[in-house]
Amino acid sequence: MNSIQKKIFLLTTIVLIIMSVIWIALTYYNHKTQQQYNEILQRYLKLNEVTTSSQNVITDINNYMIIPSEENMSQLNQSKKRMEEAKQGVITLRNEENNFTLTNYVHLMDSFIETTNRLLLFLSENDSEAAAQEFSEVTSISTYISEMSLSLVDTELKTYDRFYRGIIKQSGEVMKLGIFLLLLIMCVLFLVTYWFSLTITRPIFKLTQAANELSKGRFDLQVKVETKDEIAFLARTFDRMRKNINMLISEIKHKAQLEHELQQSKILLQESQFKSLQSQISPHFLFNTLNTISKKAYLEGSEETSDLLVSVAGILRYNLKQLDRSVTLREEIMVVRQYMDIQKARFTDRLRFFMEIDECCLDWKIPSLTLQPIIENAVIHAVEPNEDGGTIWARVIDERDTVLIEIEDDGIGIHKDKINLLLTEDSQLVENKSKGIGIGFSNVVKRLRLFYGEEDVITIKSEIGSGTKVIIQIKK
Amino acid sequence: MVIFLTVILILCYFTFDAAKNVFRADWQFPSDDRMNNQDQQRLVLITQERDTPFWDKVAKGAKKQAEIEEVSLEVWGSYSHNQEDFLKNVEIAIQSKVDGIIVQGLDTDEFKNLTKIKASFYGVPIITVANDVPIADSLRRTYVGSDQFSAGKMIAEQLVRDMGSKGKVVLMLESQEEYFQKQRLKGIEEILKQYKDINVVYAKTIDTTKEQVVVTTQDTLNKEPDTNAFIAINANVLGTLVKEISKRYQIDPYYIYSFDDGPESISLLEEGTLDAMVEQTPEAMGEQSVQLMMEWLNGEKVPLDKNGYLTDIKIQKAENTNE
Secondary structure: OHHHHHHHHHHHHHHHHHHHHHHHHHHHHHHHHHHHHEEEHHHHHHHHHHHHHHHHHHHHHHHHOOOOOOHHHHHHHHHHHHHHHHHHHOOOEEEOHHHHHHHHHHHHHHHHHHHHHHHHHHHHHHOOHHHHHHHHHHHHHHHHHHHHHHHHHHHHHHOHHHHHHHHHHHHHHHHHHHHHHHHHHHHHHHHHHHHHHHHHHHHHHHHHHHHHHHHHOOOOOOOOOOOOOOHHHHHHHHHHHHHHHHHHHHHHHHHHHHHHHHHHHHHHHHHHHHHHHOOOOOHHHHHHHHHHHHHHHHHHOOOHHHHHHHHHHHHHHHHHOOOOOOHHHHHHHHHHHHHHHHHHHHHHHHHEEEEEEEEEHOEEEEEEEOOOHHHHHHHHHHOOOOOEEEEEEEEEEEOOOOOEEEEEEEOOOOOOOHHHHHHHHHOOOHOOOOOOOOOOOHHHHOOOOHOOOOOOHHHEEOOOOOEEEEEEEEEO | OOOHHHHHHHHHHHHHHHHHHHHHOOOOOEEEEEEEEOOOOOEOOOOOOOHHHHHHHHHHHHHHHHHHHHEEEEEEEOOOOOOOHHHHHHHHHOOOOOEEEOOOOOOOOOHHHHHHHHHHOOOOEEEEEOOOOHHHHHHOEEEEEEEEHHHHHHHHHHHHHHHOOEEEEEEEEEEEOOOHHHHHHHHHHHOOOOOOOOEEEEEOOOOOOHHHHHHHHHHHHHOOOOOOOOEEHHHHHHHHHHHHHHHHHHOOOOEEEOOOOOHEEEEEEEEHOOEEEEEEOHHHHHHHHHHHHHHHHHOOOOOOOOOOOEEEEEHHHHHOOOO
């Protein structure tokens, strides 16, 4: 059965039981009182019956004396019988108070009957004088009987006086009890009903509140109803719905973020492609020209110039062709070398470049043009502004499960806030005035993260005044 | 909320209080006595004068004895000599087949008829108390009470002692003399006839109703103005007699004597109006009558002394007499 229904049923049952108990008690009490009344009335009736029956006997005797018929005789016998019955009834009325009188009374009736019998005997013997005397005797006894009946009634009244008063007083008390009981039950029922309705409406109120909050868009409040009825069930279901909605929302958010990232990487790629296209001025022409100049320089004995031109041509080609592909680390290192050759030619002694390469790690894949922009940055910030130039180290180290690529300089260092700015990828504005070949640092960072799917693939360690170290960690 | 609970508590209290009152059975039916006492013997003491000091004492003594004997006894009586009522009581007692009747004797034919014929017919024993009716007329079992003859003698002797051997004495009588009055009269006469100088006058009233006594008293006072003493043989006339005398004369000079079985006897003696009276022992009468009745009923004493069992008598003088 349902809980609320059960509650209502329980309340109704309790009320019904209380009502029934009161009803039964009152009925029982009523019945008892009725019985007492009956008993009292019966006492009086019995006494009265004696008087009446004795008078009947007298009447019948009189009739019989006037007309001594069979019919009158049987009538008389009937009356006598009735008298006997009345006597038996009276005997049961004996109690402490009327004991004496009642015995007298019974004996008086005996005398009455005896005298009657005697009278009948005289009549049958036709002794009319004696019969007349007996008749007067019977009459006087009958008078005594009715007098004694009265005195017995009187005694009865005296004996039961307290009893009668008790009954009267009690009926008043019953009335009082009824009123108080009614008031009490009214109050109690009022209280119980109040409490009972509260147990039903309070959860509903809570639920309503929760629904309100939900409709306002607050999905983080837990819906809690601590009862065991249907409302609680409703609340639980409601709460589950809230959680589901919460989950769905967070999923959608997550998806939206992913989409956003994808779009960004596309944009970045397009950007770099666009930039590289800008600089793609008839590449074959540029290549051929550069190669021609290189050979020309070589033939003219300027071997150094020739080598530089070859490096420039290599970087140019690499830049143009391989931007949207992954390359091996080896190729990247190659480009870095060519780039540094060019920069060495520019800075001569001011630039000191050291490389420590672990050869076994050079086959790992890496997005193209990632190392070169970092080195370029190092050159721009550590070597260019310094009159004495600077030192740059590039290392590829084989750790157990990662490959570490470190690019270190001894420049002025980068402020912590700026590092954070660089790493959170929102630094396009900062990078706008890049002086390098065009691909910004943040672009590198984003591409690395997208490529490896990890946030901490690149870290920057720097102290103001003593250099910067960029570390790329590639998981094997 | 607190107020509400308080109201409920108060109501609870009143409800339980009322319930307690309703269901507390403080009024019980008188104990049902159907089986008990049924075999107890029933005696009736019937008197003509209820609620006089004398008969109250008789009843008291009888009741005391009845309690000892464990018989039930009821005292029936009529007021102020209502003979009809009295006879009816006796008849009812007989018809009710009580085990014994103790009765103040009444020296009338109706009474004798009842006791002689009806009581014997129903086999109800009768004992006369205080006032006797001769056994020949009443077939009573016995008599319990004073020896009225000697009571008469005693009062006469007291009169002589007080008044001296000379004077006029009025004897207040009923014209319808009862046996006990005759006995008293006999006793008085027995003494007074020894004194030649004492003149005895008989004042007879028809009965003891106030009117008759007044008439008789006035008549006597008119005829015999030089009376010295009154003896009220029937003590019931005493009150009226004294009142009548005091209407004309100072009461003190008169010697007034009577017996203690009238309603005013004792109070008049205490006042000093009455000079002396014969004091009987009513309680002893009551006790002894019941005792004898029970002895007879139980067959312990058969037959009872026909002459009766006499109880003590003595002269009680007024304390502040004028001598």
